[in-house]
Amino acid sequence: MPLYYSTAHQLHDMLVSKEISAEEITRAVFNRIEQVEDRIRAYITLTKDQAISSARSVDKARAAGEELPPLAGIPVAVKDNMCTQGVRTTCASKILYNYIPPYNAAVLERLNEARAVIIGKTNLDEFAMGSSCENSAFFATCNPWDTDRVPGGSSGGSAAAVAVGEAVLALGSDTGGSIRQPASFCGVVGMKPTYGAVSRYGLVAYASSLDQIGPFARDVTDCAWLLNVICGHDPKDSTSAPYDTPDYTSFLKEDIKSMKIGVPREYMGEGIDPAVKEVIRKAINVYSGLGAVVEETTLPHTEYALPAYYLIAPAEASSNLARYDGVRYGYRAENAGDLADMFMQTRSEGFGAEVKRRIMLGTYALSAGYYDAYYNQALKVRTLIKADFDRAFEKFDLLLGPTSPVTAFKRGEKMDDPLQMYMVDICTLAVNLAGIPAISIPAGMADKLPVGLQLMGRPFGEGDILRAAYAFEQNTDHHCKLPE
Amino acid sequence: MAQYEAVIGLEVHVELKTNTKIFCSSSTEFGADPNHHVCPVCLGLPGVLPVVNKKVVEYAIKAGLALNCQIASFSKFDRKNYYYPDLPKNYQISQYDLPIAEHGHLEINVDGADKRIGITRVHMEEDAGKLVHQGTISTTPFSLVDYNRTGVPLIEIVSEPDMASADEAVAYLEKLKAIIQYTGVSDCKMQEGSLRCDANISVRPVGQIELGTKAELKNMNSFKALHKAITYEIERQTELVEDGAKVIQETRTWDEAGGVTLSLRSKEEAHDYRYFPDPDLPPLVIDRKWVDDIAAGLPELPDERRKRFVNAHGLPEYDAAVLTATRELADYYEECVRLFANPKLVSNWVMGDLAKMMNASGREIGDIRISPGKLAKMLQLLDKGTISGKIAKTVFEEMFNTGKDPDKVVEEKGLVQISDTGLIDKVVEEVIAANPKSAEDYRAGKEKAIGFLVGQVMKSTKGKANPGVVNKLLKEKLDQ
Numbered sequence: 025m026p027l028y029y030s031t032a033h034q035l036h037d038m039l040v041s042k043e044i045s046a047e048e049i050t051r052a053v054f055n056r057i058e059q060v061e062d063r064i065r066a067y068i069t070l071t072k073d074q075a076i077s078s079a080r081s082v083d084k085a086r087a088a089g090e091e092l093p094p095l096a097g098i099p100v101a102v103k104d105n106m107c108t109q110g111v112r113t114t115c116a117s118k119i120l121y122n123y124i125p126p127y128n129a130a131v132l133e134r135l136n137e138a139r140a141v142i143i144g145k146t147n148l149d150e151f152a153m154g155s156s157c158e159n160s161a162f163f164a165t166c167n168p169w170d171t172d173r174v175p176g177g178s179s180g181g182s183a184a185a186v187a188v189g190e191a192v193l194a195l196g197s198d199t200g201g202s203i204r205q206p207a208s209f210c211g212v213v214g215m216k217p218t219y220g221a222v223s224r225y226g227l228v229a230y231a232s233s234l235d236q237i238g239p240f241a242r243d244v245t246d247c248a249w250l251l252n253v254i255c256g257h258d259p260k261d262s263t264s265a266p267y268d269t270p271d272y273t274s275f276l277k278e279d280i281k282s283m284k285i286g287v288p289r290e291y292m293g294e295g296i297d298p299a300v301k302e303v304i305r306k307a308i309n310v311y312s313g314l315g316a317v318v319e320e321t322t323l324p325h326t327e328y329a330l331p332a333y334y335l336i337a338p339a340e341a342s343s344n345l346a347r348y349d350g351v352r353y354g355y356r357a358e359n360a361g362d363l364a365d366m367f368m369q370t371r372s373e374g375f376g377a378e379v380k381r382r383i384m385l386g387t388y389a390l391s392a393g394y395y396d397a398y399y400n401q402a403l404k405v406r407t408l409i410k411a412d413f414d415r416a417f418e419k420f421d422l423l424l425g426p427t428s429p430v431t432a433f434k435r436g437e438k439m440d441d442p443l444q445m446y447m448v449d450i451c452t453l454a455v456n457l458a459g460i461p462a463i464s465i466p467a468g469m470a471d472k473l474p475v476g477l478q479l480m481g482r483p484f485g486e487g488d489i490l491r492a493a494y495a496f497e498q499n500t501d502h503h504c505k506l507p508e
Numbered sequence: 509m510a511q512y513e514a515v516i517g518l519e520v521h522v523e524l525k526t527n528t529k530i531f532c533s534s535s536t537e538f539g540a541d542p543n544h545h546v547c548p549v550c551l552g553l554p555g556v557l558p559v560v561n562k563k564v565v566e567y568a569i570k571a572g573l574a575l576n577c578q579i580a581s582f583s584k585f586d587r588k589n590y591y592y593p594d595l596p597k598n599y600q601i602s603q604y605d606l607p608i609a610e611h612g613h614l615e616i617n618v619d620g621a622d623k624r625i626g627i628t629r630v631h632m633e634e635d636a637g638k639l640v641h642q643g644t645i646s647t648t649p650f651s652l653v654d655y656n657r658t659g660v661p662l663i664e665i666v667s668e669p670d671m672a673s674a675d676e677a678v679a680y681l682e683k684l685k686a687i688i689q690y691t692g693v694s695d696c697k698m699q700e701g702s703l704r705c706d707a708n709i710s711v712r713p714v715g716q717i718e719l720g721t722k723a724e725l726k727n728m729n730s731f732k733a734l735h736k737a738i739t740y741e742i743e744r745q746t747e748l749v750e751d752g753a754k755v756i757q758e759t760r761t762w763d764e765a766g767g768v769t770l771s772l773r774s775k776e777e778a779h780d781y782r783y784f785p786d787p788d789l790p791p792l793v794i795d796r797k798w799v800d801d802i803a804a805g806l807p808e809l810p811d812e813r814r815k816r817f818v819n820a821h822g823l824p825e826y827d828a829a830v831l832t833a834t835r836e837l838a839d840y841y842e843e844c845v846r847l848f849a850n851p852k853l854v855s856n857w858v859m860g861d862l863a864k865m866m867n868a869s870g871r872e873i874g875d876i877r878i879s880p881g882k883l884a885k886m887l888q889l890l891d892k893g894t895i896s897g898k899i900a901k902t903v904f905e906e907m908f909n910t911g912k913d914p915d916k917v918v919e920e921k922g923l924v925q926i927s928d929t930g931l932i933d934k935v936v937e938e939v940i941a942a943n944p945k946s947a948e949d950y951r952a953g954k955e956k957a958i959g960f961l962v963g964q965v966m967k968s969t970k971g972k973a974n975p976g977v978v979n980k981l982l983k984e985k986l987d988q
């Protein structure tokens with residue numbers, strides 16, 4: 025197994041036994057990037073010099089006998105919507121093409137404290153709006169399993185980087201499925217933690233009440249390791265939960281006997297690709313075989329998740345994105361007449377079509393006279409969706425279903441039909457509306473493309489999710505498959 | 509011909525006196541170099557999040573309680589969306605439908621009549637920055653933005669449209685200012701912008717129930733301006749209505765130089781602010797006990813204090829009202845009375861000579877150099893007869909200008925009153941001798957003539973002679 029395809033915990037063992045140095049690992053990953061980046065295009069910005077020097081400092085510390093945290097020296101990629109002090113943070117938008125934040129996002133502070141090696145900033149759909157990574161203002165990222173296909177979105181860069189060995193771990197952000205869906209398309213592990221479990225401070229907001237940072241990894245153990253670093257209360261984020269985070273690796277036990285798993289029929293019905301369904305059915309059999317009690321259940325308001333999401337998220341986005349006006353930073357239109365003209369031209373030229381579409385949707389949904397008909401209704405639906413989950417979790421420890429109704433589609437295939445593109449997220453949106461945690465793990469292949477299995481848990485039920493995910497992984501080998 | 513009446517409501521913004529901003533820990537200090545008190549949060553940089561300053565909520569509750577409001581048990585922050593270059597996020601975090609306090613009132617007194625003015629609501633919000641133009645806004649080649657003020661905590665106090673004249677509006681604003689200052693949550697300095705006032709004004713025929721079309725007057729920066737602007741606006745609108753023309757709903761500004769109000773912008777292009785709950789800030793659940801504790805810590809407010817001054821100090825209503833207009837003045841007065849227990853005499857001095865000199869010098873009670881201790885000491889000198897009332901005025905003036913101790917002033921200027929009968933006796937004889945006509949008049953029954961003689965004695969003793977003693981001796985001599 026080449027170094028760049030090793031997991032973080034394997035590399036950690038090699039580092040501890042001094043079989044290898046952090047610098048060697050980092051160089052191996054950058055060599056891999058040189059090999060494949062032309063094909064994959066996962067990164068907007070690479071920070072090789074900084075990465076090498078932080079790897080060296082880890083090696084120095086280890087040589088000096090210092091006790092180091094588990095992720096010390098492990099290469100991590102970061103989605104380019106998290107602020108990195110001194111390193112440009114573009115959100116894959118023309119409007120922020122030259123923006124260099126003066127501060128680090130809370131997760132970056134935590135990664136630095138853990139002595140992880142940051143290797144670069146990954147591509148995304150502009151401002152995290154999209155499901156294919158084609159909405160980047162700079163270039164589209166390709167799926168490592170089939171470069172004619174999309175890696176999923178919006179965290180497609182991070183997913184592809186981990187899948188193809190351009191990073192060992194990565195961070196993404198998930199507003200309506202933006203970690204889980206690309207994890208599913210790229211055949212890696214991706215998790216959206218409970219809303220409030222990871223600080224959003226420094227995550228450039230798309231939809232504040234839905235956004236959540238989470239890990240990409242090659243296996244569940246690595247996912248738990250990265251969770252250990254990024255989860256925890258942050259006084260700088262008022263929505264951060266005052267919650268004592270457990271050691272997530274402590275949940276990695278195979279025994280899931282008598283664990284109760286519900287399969288919402290809404291996630292296995294019409295609209296789900298039969299080949300995907302088949303993979304999920306096999307996964308259910310694995311769980312039954314391991315002694316879990318799997319039963320069908322219902323989340324009756326699931327069909328309203330999509331419309332509710334496409335009112336709430338754009339509404340918040342329209343407000344969150346108002347600050348990009350050309351006054352203080354980023355792109356500014358030249359030759360504008362007066363101030364209003366400058367605002368308008370800057371935003372017309374600086375934002376891409378999908379972002380504009382959502383800003384307009386949101387502006388409309390919040391405007392006087394329509395607020396009650398749209399935004400307020402959406403909030404009510406959100407409450408009903410939450411109640412669906414609450415009811416289900418009275419009976420079940422976990423809910424299970426596909427992450428995406430389809431496997432990775434061809435680039436350009438859905439670009440002209442936004443509604444069809446939005447449908448790709450139907451299995452993931454409700455989780456964000458309810459604020460609960462969910463994971464996508466590789467569950468098998470359909471037409472030579474990875475299929476993701478989604479496990480959803482109670483608020484702060486990450487432990488149950490990890491235990492079930494780990495059990496699946498230990499009894500299958502889907503996570504070991506690599507793109508050619 | 510119909511009679512018209514004005515309907516006035518005020519919206520007052522008050523800057524809270526916290527050390528740090530409403531959603532970050534940047535300083536709120538006034539007068540720093542541009543963009544010195546800023547951080548990523550108050551600059552609204554991509555990715556930042558607000559964290560509410562608990563002191564701001566405490567101060568808002570305190571102000572609400574002082575204005576007899578009900579404090580919400582559940583409140584929240586909303587976003588008010590509009591574009592402006594000094595508004596870093598292009599939305600302002602404010603409160604919309606669930607403000608921290610509602611349904612209050614305060615009492616005003618105009619021309620001897622008491623009136624209760626309703627307070628609709630008190631809500632919290634963040635301030636915006638400041639645009640700096642070179643020259644005027646229309647001719648400046650560029651504009652600079654100073655973000656020091658962004659995120660400075662404000663409360664907005666909205667009144668009911670309960671005022672009917674400029675006098676009432678000014679009385680309301682004065683009372684509001686006094687109450688807020690008493691609570692200590694703001695210094696309410698209009699000249700530094702920590703108290704800003706907008707007025708909504710409409711007129712209607714007396715007897716009509718529905719309101720006329722209103723104009724909004726923005727940013728009056730003094731009581732005088734407020735009074736003049738409202739007076740002008742009532743006249744303008746009344747004339748329009750009398751002529752059968754329509755008042756346009758618009759925002760107007762007071763032009764001090766021209767003495768007129770001018771149209772700023774028409775309400776037809778009014779913003780749709782697209783308010784919605786700020787998803788970055790969880791709702792505020794206000795603990796009842798916290799509110800009770802804040803209420804228990806409220807100081808005595810102007811109305812209570814005024815009543816106490818009347819009852820405990822035996823002051824006339826008028827004196828009590830003047831002395832309690834600001835907390836500083838009332839504190840000053842009370843400290844003087846504690847050291848010199850003659851409330852009315854102290855009141856006369858504070859409202860008389862002190863007020864006069866403060867006016868003349870433009871000083872506030874907070875920066876005068878006569879401490880209550882010094883004033884009390886001077887009053888003791890007067891009381892003991894060491895100095896005369898006339899000399900006291902001289903001493904007081906010197907004290908006001910130099911901050912010197914009254915003993916020192918009296919000593920340095922040799923102002924000790926002469927009560928020594930022997931000394932005065934001699935002067936009295938000289939004066940009688942020099943003014944035989946007046947002495948004659950007095951003896952002939954013209955009582956008034958003695959006043960002139962007293963004056964002459966005072967003059968030749970440079971005012972130091974004890975007037976009582978002079979009077980007595982003069983009479984004795986003339987009656988002989």
Ligand SMILES: [Zn+2]
Pocket residue numbers: 529532533534545546547548549550551659
């Ligand atoms: Zn700040």
